Amino acid sequence: MxxxxxxxxxxxxxxxxxxxxxxxxxxxxxxxxxxxxxxxxxxxxxxxxxxxxxxxxxxxxxxxxxxxxxxxxxxxxxxxxxxxxxxxxxxxxxxxxxxxxxxxxxxxxxxxxxxxxxxxxxxxxxxxxxxxxxxxxxxxxxxxxxxxxxxxxxxxxxxxxxxxxxxxxxxxxxxxxxxxxxxxxxxxxxxxxxxxxxxxxxxxxxxxxxxxxxxxxxxxxxxxxxxxxxxxxxxxFDAARYLRLAEQQRVTHAILVPVQYQRIMALADFGTHDLSSFQFKFCTSAPFRADLKADVLARWPGTLTEYYGMTEGGGICILDAHLFPDKLHTVGKPAANSDIRLIDEAGNEVPAGEIGEVVGHSTGMMTGYHGQPEKTREAEWFDPAGKRFIRTGDVGRFDEDGFLTLMDRRKDMIISGGFNIYPSDLEAQMRAHPAIDDVAVVGVASELWGETPVAFVVQRKGTLETAAEIKDWFNQRAGKTQRLADLILVDELPRSAIGKVLKRDLRDAYAASLSAKPSI
Missing domain, CATH: 3.40.50.12780 (ANL, N-terminal domain)
Known part of the structure; x- marks a missing residue:
């Protein structure tokens, strides 16, 4: 528009x-x-x-x-x-x-x-x-x-x-x-x-x-x-009530987090609501699946823009999904006045096309963490010229067109037997199973491998597959280093108020149950 x-x-x-x-x-x-x-x-x-x-x-x-x-x-x-x-x-x-x-x-x-x-x-x-x-x-x-x-x-x-x-x-x-x-x-x-x-x-x-x-x-x-x-x-937030209110108020602009889009698009009567007043829809705060973006574009009027950034600031990437339907797997390009770079573990910029931690600079950076100068310093990275950037903790890669693809949070990356495993890759593969409605993969301690992946799965209503069956289905298709050590069926994934999966809670809950499990 x-x-x-x-x-x-x-x-x-x-x-x-x-x-x-x-x-x-x-x-x-x-x-x-x-x-x-x-x-x-x-x-x-x-x-x-x-x-x-x-x-x-x-x-x-x-x-x-x-x-x-x-x-x-x-x-x-x-x-x-x-x-x-x-x-x-x-x-x-x-x-x-x-x-x-x-x-x-x-x-x-x-x-x-x-x-x-x-x-x-x-x-x-x-x-x-x-x-x-x-x-x-x-x-x-x-x-x-x-x-x-x-x-x-x-x-x-x-x-x-x-x-x-x-x-x-x-x-x-x-x-x-x-x-x-x-x-x-x-x-x-x-x-x-x-x-x-x-x-x-x-x-x-x-x-x-x-x-x-x-x-x-x-x-x-x-x-x-x-x-x-x-x-x-x-x-x-209630998905059904949200749609009724949007229709009644003739809403033009809205921002939702991915799990809210997911719940709205899953409503059986979504298509019966008049949403023609919508001009701009935005999304941020958590990973936004490409297939969900495509569904929103296909069935919900108005533009769809995804913002990737942090509350701490440090630059943003913007994906105008309606303009780049072939880039829905990315979070877009750096916005104007945003300088986004990738660095390795030693704090050096990585060559083009390689994976690194995302750092950013913009006019919208935080002043710092209130009363915590050490935490502020930990969040900062300076380029050789002394330019200040904020570290995101996310791992990503730029493609040949300058669009950023996120791999995972650095802290969520699993190192198993010396190999890097990105939980988002496993989660994307698992969503191909017809019985899986939602999934989160975390790394847990392993005596054999240092860390090993465990999946927490929310099943679609009406499906009857067991955890063992879903785990076997995935492991037959996964690379050797990506195979799941365990798969747990849960009613829902723990999320923050803005839709982020609380993987720490999943890891802690699993660790607490390990005393009753054999070593993995």
Whole structure:
């Protein structure tokens, strides 16, 4: 789809808060933000953001302070995020699925002056001395409405600069203790400018069914509002309800993670929904199978764009799947202003066509991990000229056309008998079996080989094959070093809130069961 370049694409730095104010002045009655229970126009949202910012300043929040939010998606959540920014604060959006101990650790690490929550958060281990405001009237702390400054209240203006912290996103990936990723106003403004190519505007309606604590959501949420579009928030994803809402709201823009696309496309009544309003669909955060991309392209109107990158920044690759149907096995080419390279274990760039760890540089890089300079240094790589890159931990290879194919996470690569085994290769081969609905392969300790692959399989409904039968089918077709040591049937694969398979959980569960198994 060809679009005329938007003036914001080359505009000097502005804040998202200032963009909201401009739209409130120009189109005060235009729908801005809605959820299942509440809807606000731009004028109403801007006024609420003013009241929130004034309330935060009244409570001692100053430029550079941090405000925490731990809740499900809602209009109030979005307004609080924007209000904190208008007050000059950075936001720490936290996952309500976190354990109470982890939540307490993240709040402490962020240095939040106060925080907002709802009934979805586990607060059993929290320090009650930290001021808290309840967004839903159910959670602990002061109720939102009585806390809020009176109607018409205005905050003191705070002039932020591109280097000021915008948010601290806590990401443990799938591997351990959460690390606070500090992202700047400049980085978010780069995302807004990049959004100029996606035809956001007063005519656009963006449906968000991923959580606001995820960078996946924020890279679409803020550009949608910065260009004056309408945003619809969903608290919890349900495939059937998502389609009904998309049809009802005449949605034009959406971002989903691969497992959400998978569940939507599997619905028997998918074809009965009128999705003709869709113009742009996006995907990120987890591996997106080529066959699933092809299915979305064939049956769902509008473009399909996959973004590959990290919350830490460091450049992105973009695959416009609708333009390159022969490259669906890749994650596309480096975006403009993204420098993506591949390095070996020694930190040297690999020759063209060879496999290496993906590192990237862009204007959208994190400042660093909050309060963890050593972790920040571990995540950095510098080229011989001193240019700073962020290490992704992913292993990939560029093809002759400059498209990047990902092999696996470096930590997930299996070294068995001295041979490198990429679980994604095995998973792709296994999906050819008609009884397999979903699969994850992990490496487990082996006395004979150092590591050996084990598969966890979700069967398609109605199939009757045993684990042994599926394992034998695969091993007869696999190379000698790729053969499975074990195959476990499971009801579902453990996933994070944004759809990443938690392979660490699978490895840990398998290791715990090894005492009852013979050595492998």
């Amino acid at each position: 060809t679009t005329t370049p938007h003036p914001l694409a080359a505009a000097p730095f502005r804040t998202v808060s200032d963009m909201l104010r401009l739209h409130a002045d120009a189109q005060p009655d235009h729908p801005a933000l809605r959820d299942e229970a509440e809807a606000l126009s731009y004028g109403e949202l801007d006024a609420l953001v003013d009241r929130i910012a004034a309330s935060l300043q009244r409570d001692g929040v100053r430029r550079g302070d941090v405000v925490g939010i731990c809740a499900l998606n809602s209009v109030r959540y979005g307004a609080v995020f924007l209000g904190a920014l208008r007050a000059g604060a950075a936001v720490a959006p936290l996952a309500p699925s976190s354990t109470s101990d982890t939540l307490a650790s993240m709040l402490s690490d962020s240095g939040a002056k106060l925080w907002f929550t709802d009934a979805a958060a586990d607060v059993s281990a929290l320090d009650s001395s930290l001021p808290c405001i309840s967004l839903d009237g159910i959670a602990l702390g002061r109720m939102f409405d009585p806390w809020l400054a009176t109607a018409g209240s205005k905050p003191q203006r705070v002039d932020v600069v591109p280097g000021d912290a915008f948010n601290i996103i806590y990401s443990s990936g799938t591997t351990g203790t959460p690390k606070g990723i500090v992202q700047s106003h400049g980085m978010r403004w780069a995302h807004v400018q990049r959004g100029a190519a996606n035809a956001y505007g007063p005519q656009s309606v963006t449906l968000l069914a991923t959580p606001l604590y995820s960078n996946t959501t924020l890279v679409i949420f803020f550009p949608s509002l910065a260009y004056g579009g309408s945003v619809v928030l969903v608290k919890k």
